[in-house]
Amino acid sequence: MKAHLSRRYLFSASHRLHSEAMSPEENQSTYGKCNNPYGHGHNYTVEVTVSGPVDENTGMVCNLTDLDGFIKREVLARYGHENLNMLPEFAQEVPTTENLCIQIYEIVHRGFHFAHLERVRLEETMMNSFEYAG
């Protein structure tokens, strides 16, 4: 029996949406308040969904300890309480929640092998969220 398991994690970070490829006016009209030169922050919720057969012996898709350990080490420690614009992956790329969602997907996809990664869903606020499934 194949089941999907989803786990939600919180982290807080700051960012500024600004593209070097745009004029100051274009940046302002595209990103609005998010273009504030001093940046601003969010409490992000990342929802990671993995899937696989339910192991007959454990009743689990994967052990939560493994998933929690990986996400804390590779995602929360990397992005929690950071200014996203300062990180190498956002040196050339605007740290929109879309791009951050893709980055997190790639980290999990590359490094977590205890179950199949289905998707990463990233909530920037209670009102907006983004999903990436590769």
Added chain:
Amino acid sequence: MVYLTRKAEFSASHLYHNPDFTPEENRRIFGKCNNPNGHGHNYMLEVTVKGEVDPRSGFVVDLKQLKEIMHREVLDAMDHRFLNKEVSEFLHKIPTTENIAIAIWQRLHTKLTAAKLHRVRLYETPDLFVDFYGEK
């Protein structure tokens, strides 16, 4: 095709233990969930059915019937129960969130006639949930 989701909450206790494992293996694999005295959760169940909207009633499914089936098949059996001892599926199977979601699917899918069961989503806590789509 329209999808309709109905929620229901139930509270139950359980523990994770496989008699084929050594006590050390049980503790290592299941951690705090292996506490022999059990522990509990408020489970939030979301049942999603799909179907065409009936042109006369405007319904995908009669909500009252769906509610009755969910109560009869799931809540009456699992609410305020110790899953390992009182629910037949878990006398010999570990009541993980995965296995509970599968058991709920199996209890519901043959009982639904008008609409087809699409997904069983079961939250063990607000931060952890399992989706089951009936896949083998």
